[in-house]
Amino acid sequence: MPKKAKELSALSVAKIKDNGRHAVGGVGGLHLRIVNNSRAWVLRVVVGQRFDENGKLHLHRRDIGLGSYPEVSLAEARAKAHEMKAQIRNGIDPIQLKQDQLQALRIQKLRNRTFRECAQIVISNKSRELKNQKHIAQWSTTLETYIYPTLGDISIGTITKVDIAEVLRPIWIEKNETAKRIRGRIETVFDYAKAMEYFEGDNPAEWKGNLEPILGNLKQESRPHPSLPYDQVSTFVQHLRQKDGISPKALEFAILTACRSGEIFGATWQEIDFQNKVWTIPKERMKAEKEHRVPLSEPAIELLKSIQTDTRPQSYIFPAPRTGSMLSDMSLTTLIKRMHEQKVKEDSLGYIDPKQNRVITTHGFRSTFRDWSADMTNYPREVCEHVLAHKLPDEVEAAYLRGAYLEKRKGLMADWAEFCEEYKTA
Known part of the structure; x- marks a missing residue:
C-alpha cells in the first residue's frame, strides 16, 4: 500500500x-x-x-x-x-x-458560421469552377439582393426550410426564374455547410418534398430569344456600321459568326488564325465544353483588322472601353435598344420580333442565321447546326463534322456575310 x-x-x-x-x-x-x-x-x-x-x-x-x-x-x-x-x-x-x-x-463555434460566411467561401470556389465571369457575379449579386438582408448574418446551423421559403416567396411568382436560380445557389451553400459539419440534417433548400409543397410549381412557358426576320438583317447591319465604338464592332462580329455573346466577349487575338481565317474558341468558353473552330468570312477578317491596332496583342479583341476588361451583355443590349428607338422615330417599327412583339436581342441573331440557312440555302442541317455549336445526337457524326465539314462551313459563312451586306427587301 x-x-x-x-x-x-x-x-x-x-x-x-x-x-x-x-x-x-x-x-x-x-x-x-x-x-x-x-x-x-x-x-x-x-x-x-x-x-x-x-x-x-x-x-x-x-x-x-x-x-x-x-x-x-x-x-x-x-x-x-x-x-x-x-x-x-x-x-x-x-x-x-x-x-x-x-x-x-470548437464544433459549436464552427456551427455558428453565418450563411454569408459560408456563401462567400462557396462563391470563391465557384470562381475557379465557372468559366463565365457574368455567372460568378450573379451569384454574389442575387444573394446580396435577396438573401443576405434576411439570412446573411444568421448562424447557418439554425436556418430552416421555412426561413428559406419566406425569403423566396416575395419573388417566387414575379421573378420565378431568378428565384429558382437563387434556391439552387442556397442549396449549394448548404451542401458546403453540411460537408464542413456546420449544419446537420437534410438540406433545407432541397426542392422535391421539401420546398416544393411550400412554394409550389409554376407553369413555365418557354420563349425563344426575340430575333430579327432575316430579310431585315442587312438593314440592321448597315445601321450598325454607322455607330462608333467597340460595342458595335462586337455586335457585328457576333452576327457574322453566329456565335454566343460570351464567346465574343472572351475572344483574344491569340485565338485568331488570320492565315487560315479560322477563330478557335477553347472548350473552357464553350457551352458544350468542346473546342470550336469558327470559319471567318472576309468581312469578319476585315472587321478584326480594322481594330487590331486599337487593342494590345495580349488583350481581349473587344475590351470594355474604360477598364479594358471583358464587355458585358448590357453594353450590347443598350446598343440594340438605342438603335431600335432611333429606328422607331424614322419608320415607327423599329427592330422587333414580329412573332413576340419584343425588341430583338443579341442572341436572337443566332435564330436569324438558322432561319436564313434553312430557308435560303441548301446546306445540310448538320452543317448549319455545327455553325451554332449545337450538340449533335450522334457523337461520331459530330466528330466527323468538326473536321471534314469545315470547308462547307466556310462557304456557308461567306454566303451569310454576303447576305448580311447585300440583301434588300423587295
Missing part, C-alpha cells in the same frame, strides 16, 4: 523552494511541481489497469494539471483533486472529458 503523504498547511506549502515534485497530502497523488520560477499543481492518478501475459498488474497513471500556484490555492487544488478522483471512480477519464468538452465548443 503506498505511503500516505503528510497533509501540509498553506503556510508550509508557501515555504517550499526546491525544484521537483512535492506531495502536499490531503488527497492522494496531489503534488506541487516546481521548476525554477514555475509552480503548478499536478494530480497523479490511476486511470486504467491491465494484466500482462504473466499475470502481472500494470497500472496506467496520468498527470493532470490543476493550475498554477499561487493563483490556485492549496484548498482549491485539493477540491479539484477530489472532484477528479470522483470522476475516475465513476469511470470517467477527466482529461478525455476535457478534450471532449473543448471539441464540443
Whole structure:
C-alpha cells in the first residue's frame, strides 16, 4: 500500500523552494511541481489497469494539471483533486472529458458560421469552377439582393426550410426564374455547410418534398430569344456600321459568326488564325465544353483588322472601353435598344420580333442565321447546326463534322456575310 503523504498547511506549502515534485497530502497523488520560477499543481492518478501475459498488474497513471500556484490555492487544488478522483471512480477519464468538452465548443463555434460566411467561401470556389465571369457575379449579386438582408448574418446551423421559403416567396411568382436560380445557389451553400459539419440534417433548400409543397410549381412557358426576320438583317447591319465604338464592332462580329455573346466577349487575338481565317474558341468558353473552330468570312477578317491596332496583342479583341476588361451583355443590349428607338422615330417599327412583339436581342441573331440557312440555302442541317455549336445526337457524326465539314462551313459563312451586306427587301 503506498505511503500516505503528510497533509501540509498553506503556510508550509508557501515555504517550499526546491525544484521537483512535492506531495502536499490531503488527497492522494496531489503534488506541487516546481521548476525554477514555475509552480503548478499536478494530480497523479490511476486511470486504467491491465494484466500482462504473466499475470502481472500494470497500472496506467496520468498527470493532470490543476493550475498554477499561487493563483490556485492549496484548498482549491485539493477540491479539484477530489472532484477528479470522483470522476475516475465513476469511470470517467477527466482529461478525455476535457478534450471532449473543448471539441464540443470548437464544433459549436464552427456551427455558428453565418450563411454569408459560408456563401462567400462557396462563391470563391465557384470562381475557379465557372468559366463565365457574368455567372460568378450573379451569384454574389442575387444573394446580396435577396438573401443576405434576411439570412446573411444568421448562424447557418439554425436556418430552416421555412426561413428559406419566406425569403423566396416575395419573388417566387414575379421573378420565378431568378428565384429558382437563387434556391439552387442556397442549396449549394448548404451542401458546403453540411460537408464542413456546420449544419446537420437534410438540406433545407432541397426542392422535391421539401420546398416544393411550400412554394409550389409554376407553369413555365418557354420563349425563344426575340430575333430579327432575316430579310431585315442587312438593314440592321448597315445601321450598325454607322455607330462608333467597340460595342458595335462586337455586335457585328457576333452576327457574322453566329456565335454566343460570351464567346465574343472572351475572344483574344491569340485565338485568331488570320492565315487560315479560322477563330478557335477553347472548350473552357464553350457551352458544350468542346473546342470550336469558327470559319471567318472576309468581312469578319476585315472587321478584326480594322481594330487590331486599337487593342494590345495580349488583350481581349473587344475590351470594355474604360477598364479594358471583358464587355458585358448590357453594353450590347443598350446598343440594340438605342438603335431600335432611333429606328422607331424614322419608320415607327423599329427592330422587333414580329412573332413576340419584343425588341430583338443579341442572341436572337443566332435564330436569324438558322432561319436564313434553312430557308435560303441548301446546306445540310448538320452543317448549319455545327455553325451554332449545337450538340449533335450522334457523337461520331459530330466528330466527323468538326473536321471534314469545315470547308462547307466556310462557304456557308461567306454566303451569310454576303447576305448580311447585300440583301434588300423587295
